[in-house]
Structure formats: structure tokens, C-alpha cells
Amino acid sequence: MTDFSRKYDVLIAGGGNAALCAAISARRAGASVLVLEAAPKFYRGGNTRHTRNMRCAHDSATDTLTGPYPEEEFWNDLLRVTEGETNEELARHMIHESKEMLVWIREQGVRFQPSLGGTLSLGRTNSFFLGGGRAMLNALYLTAEGLGVDVAYDAEVVDLDIEHSFFKSATVRLGTEHRTVHAGTLVAACGGFESNIGWLKEYWGPPAENFLIRGTRYNQGGVLKLLLAKGVDRIGDPTQCHAVAIDARAPKYDGGIITRLDCVVLGIVVNEQAQRFYDEGEDVWPKRYAIWGRLVAGQPNQIAYIVFDAKSLKLFMPSCFPAIEAPSVRELAGKVGLDPSALEQTVATFNAAVQPGHFDHTQLDNCRTEGLTPQKSNWARRIDTPPYYVYPVRPGITFTYLGTRVDKHARMLMADGKPAANMFAAGEIMAGNVLGRGYAAGVGMTIGSVFGRIAGREAAINARN
């Protein structure tokens, strides 16, 4: 039973993968633990709800992984996606620990399955959760509660009492009531600020109003803001976020994976004026999907339209909303409020520029346009086979990069460079230490699990001393 008047050894802010791994590891190390989750029970777990796999190094194939993924290869992948914006010591430490994580996380009740349909490229590197991220979370919560970890929902940390680098207590909002909770150590594992439109507007201005948030509305970044204000060193570019183009019909929050669209490379993308604005076939989709959120954010009213024809309809994973369909480009434009003549003109110009070639959507096929600006470098096929289709898209924000600086023990570092006395961080709130930019599938969960486990263990030791 949660007792807010007692002093816990370890107080954990957050309720996702990192928080639960920290809670379990601290509890297994003998500490009393309280988890404060700002969301109600159904929405618990932050972005973990929407994940599906984690990337762990391993030396040989397993029942669910098709082959080895050595530490060095993982490091090279990380170096490539971050373009060097990573802390090598921390990153290598995490990659090394990720090997054991595959075993440890199973011991906490998490189950894996072979890679999902349509994700074969990840079958060797990424371990998929049976039933997805919420199933994984459910398993961690059951284990944590079985071990005697206390969990409070609808419990938002609204203030922190920190003296120099020493955490003393947290003020928690429980419904309309405020309580002060004392604890020996603090683990901040409560994510970024991607759902905080006001904060996003500080960097993006009014266009942020048109952003859709892929996770729940509870990822407000309140604890991150408090920590940075109270002297914890920051890491990561505050203006950056992981943004993809998602179906514009998605709800404002928590549309998750099912609003994504993988068909950019198969058609053309136009803005409100029915004009193209970027090379849709620049590179294979896994390497380019994460630039489209930013590209659409740069267009008027932050909206764009993916236009394609009947030839492409069955070449990509269906999304949760049906494509808008019409027998002609003209009628298609009318259905989504684009200027019919302008769209016809754009399609005609594009079609005229398409060069002959052998279309192959499974690889760079050099089917391209000639004399068109911007050009389409691959998979350029005439849009000429009815029915025609369009998906409206908007920027979908997945996570933010701003965070707290930590050392390899997940201990926060203060702005003056000194380690915090009793404060640790894990998960998205410190992901910027390892993932300064870019993204590789499943890395967020690796950061959460590995640093969560470390933070919990270290916090338990810290609380004892």
C-alpha cells in the first residue's frame, strides 16, 4: 500500500520501461521503492506503450533473433545514425550491458516473439515484445508489484526540493491534493516534453499548434524542466525532436504506430498549394522516414498530401485510415481541398519528367525524374492509373532530445560538472547522452532498460549509504 508519509529509499518519477526497470532493480537490491506515474493507469508507461521492440547486442541467434548482432556492429550503427553525436563511453557501456539485458528482462516476465510481418529487416537486431509495448509494460508492473514496489497513478511530480545537488523531497499532485514525498534518492525516468505544445512553441513558434503527438498527453516534461532549473546539466538540442509524417486524421495525442504512412517513396508529396517540395525517393524509407515530419512542419499550415495511384496501393503496410480515393486527379484534389488544376498540373509535370526504368520498390532502383525540381531520385513512376489515392499528413512528434546529463552510473551531472549527490536519470530524459540526434529502431528501449536497471541499482546502493 502506498504510504506517502513514509520515507522511501528510492523515489521514481515516471512509469515507463526505464522507470519500471529502475524500480525492479532497486527493489531487488533491497530498497523500498515508490513509483509516481503522472498518467492514469490505462495510459501508464509514456512512450513505452507504443514501442514494439528493443535493440540488444548478442553473439548468436536465439529462438526469436535470426543471427548475431555484435557489440561493434551496434556501436557502428549508433555512430552512423547519430552522426557522432553520442558519448562513446556511455554508448559502449550501454551496448555491452544490453547483452545481459536480453536475459534480465525475460527474468522480469517480458516475453519475446520473432520480428513482426513487414519488419523482417529488424529480425536479427531487434527483439520484439510479444503483444507489443503495453504487454511488456504489464509484465514489468506485475513483477514490480509482486516484489513490493509501490505504484501511484495520477501522481504528477510538480516540484522538487533540491539543495545544491542533493534531492530531499518531491511535491506530488494527487488529484486536487498536493503531498510532499521524502526519499533517499531520486530516479528521474519520466521522458521528454513532446506533449507540451507550449514548450514546443518556444522553439517552433505557432506551427507547433499543428503538430500531432504520437504518444499520450502526459509526456509534459515537467520534471525535466524542474531539474534543469535546479542546476542539473543539460544535454541534447532543445529545438530537436523526432518527427515523422503521420496521417493528418490522427487524434491530437496517442495515435501511436497505426497512423504512420510508409508510402512517401511510392508517390509524390505536395503541400497546400499542390506543389512538390522535396525528393520523395532520396533514399530507402527506413533511412528517410524521420526527416518528413520536419519537412511537413516547414510547409504552410504544416500539412502535406501523399499522392499515388492504383499501382502502388498494395506495396506498403496499410494504415488505420483508408486512403482517400477518386477516379481522377481532379476529383482527388477536390476531395481534400486542393486546387484541382494545380494538382493536375503538378502530376502532369511530374509524369512528363519520369524516365524509363525498371521499378523495384525493394531497393534503390534509379527510376527517376529528369529536369524536375525537386527531382525524385528513385521509384519515380507515372501517376496515371486510376483510381488515384491521397493521404493527408502532418508532423507527428515521437520524442524530444533535450535531457539531463549523466555519467555511466546513470547519476545526473550538475551544470558545474560535479555528480549529483543522490539523483539518477534513465530513459528518454537522458537519451540525448547516447542518442544526440537521429534514431535507430529499438534504441530508445535499450537506453530505458539498461540505464533504468543501472539507475535502480545505483540508487539502492546510494540510499543505503
Added chain:
Amino acid sequence: MHATEALAEADRLMTLCNSCRYCEGVCAVFPAMEMRRSFGDGDLNYLANLCHSCGACYYDCQFSPPHEFNVNVPQVLEQVRADSYAAYAWPGILSGAFARNGLVISIVLALSVAGFILGFRAAAGAAFLSVETGPGAFYRVMPHNTMALLFGLAFLYAMVALIMGVRKFWRDIGGTEDDLGSGSIWQAIKDASRLRYLDGGSAGCVNEDEKGNDRRKHYHHATFYGFMLCFAATCVATIYHYLFGRQAPYPWWDLPVVLGTLGGIGLIVGPVGLLAAKFRRDPDLMARSNRGMDVAFLVMLFLTSVTGILLLVLRATPALNPMLALHLGVVFALFVTMPYGKFVHGIYRFVALVRYAQEIRSGKTSIE
């Protein structure tokens, strides 16, 4: 576009699930769904009958209620499944039996039991309450041949009705003749006999809360294998009777009695456990309108075994004929209502598993 609201809702859900696919490892429904991009009524009836109602996907789903996407696959597929029993019922004029199934089954049961008791009473006269022992004791009032003919016809009718329903279902779900003999049926037998898809993909069946367990699986095994043992007991007794001229009742150690007793115990423990699980089940997982059908079938199985065991215990007392009439009345009602009650779930689910095995072998996929 769809025949019912439940089918329209199932279409919405499957379209949504098909863009997520996180539950792919949970059971057969989701891999089968992935082989499609659009969902007609036949597809949805197929998927609904593949679903074993383990509930795991509801708790695993990030979009289940109260999320605005309101994804509740177990509940919606349960409704579609129940509606499909009526849609495929033969003759179609009797499909209304599924509308108020609990009531219909109860009335048939009452009439059947009353008919047998009154019939026995009238035929036996003063001997109705006499003690009968020795070979042929069961047949003093109703001769064996009459009994065999009556039940044989009832059973035959049930089989014909079931086969007609299955034919319609099979055509509707796109079943073909490929690999039926060479593996698909055998695969379905293995999957059905182990209840492979009633375990949430290894985490266990989720019933009352998010903790999975195998209780429903075990109770279902007790019910199914109990039923099969009782069936085997009847077959052995028939062979005894016609091939060896040995008439019931048989001594307690003889094969028909041993099989029947073991089966009867399974048919008491199983239905009671399943009923208890049903009443403990998270109401969010259930389609509200089907409880009557589910309960009627479980109670019928329970009564079959209880009356059978009572008959065994009381067969040397004056209660022999009343118990025999009661037991026969229940069994007769069970036989004639087989095509019009929850019994069909096993048949359609098995057929759906055959189709699934066939589809897996053919390597169907939704993305070219």
C-alpha cells in the same frame, strides 16, 4: 456493406489492427488478418471463429478502451462468432434458435425430459419404480433397439445439420480442397486438441484481470476429453451389445463404465470450472447478449454427466427407471440441440483452424 453492426465494427477493428500488428504472436487471428487488406463478412466470420477468446490482445492493446480508438477485439469477435452460428445454421428457418438460445435450450430440455419420464411411466405402468438388475435391466421399459433407433436418428439429424452448416461456412471463408488430406486437417486436429491458441501466445489466457493463467484451458480440456470419453463409452457399449451380445448394465470395472465414469467426472469438473470462469470474467471482454447460450450449453453438459453418474449410483434401486428416463431426456435434448447451440463453436473453430493451416501452407500475404 456488412450484414450486421458487429461485422461492421469487426471490419473497423481488423483494419486498425492490421496497421499495428503488435499482437501477431498472440494467436492465429492476427497472422490470418495480415493475409488480407480488406475484410468481407466471410473473412470476418472466419477470423471470429479462429479467435479462442483468450483475451490477451485486449490487455496488450494500447488502443483498447478508454482509448478513443476503442479496440476491443475479444468482445466484438465474440459477437460476430455468435451471430455466425445463426447465419450458418441449417435449415435456415431454425437460425432463430440462436436469438434466445438459453430459453430455447431450456424449453427443449424440459420437453425432452418430460417426454421420457411420461413415456417411461406410461410404458412401465406399475413397474416404473421396481428394482431391475442383471443384463438388460436398462431395457425392460424401452427396448434397446428402440433406444438405439431413436438416438441414432437424433444423432444423424444433428450430424446432417452440422455438415450443412459447415459446408456453407467453408464456402464463405474461401476454403479450398488444397492439402486437406495432406496436412491441414491433421494440423487443425493438433491445434484444437491442445487448444494451442487459448494461451495468449504463452502468457496464458486472460480472464478476470491482466494476469494470464491456464485455468480455462484446463477446464476446457476436462470438458472436451470428458465428452470424448463418454462418447467412447457409448461406442464400446454398442460394440459389446451387438458384437458380443453383452447387455448393459456392466459391472463397475468394465470398460464402458470406467470410460463413462472418467468422462462423467471430466464433464462435471470442466463445465463447473468454465461456468465459474465465465462469471469471474472481466465484463469488458464479453459480448453481453451471449451469456444465455454459453450457460445453457455448459449446464446441459453438466446435467448429462450428473444424471449419468446418478444413474450409475442408483441403478440397483427403485430409482433406476426414473433416472434412466431423466438421463435419456437430457441426452436426447443435447443431441437435437447440437446444431442450434454453443456445441457448434467447436465445429466452426475446428474448420477455421483447417482453413488457417491451409492459408499458412499457401504462403498468403497482404503486401506484394
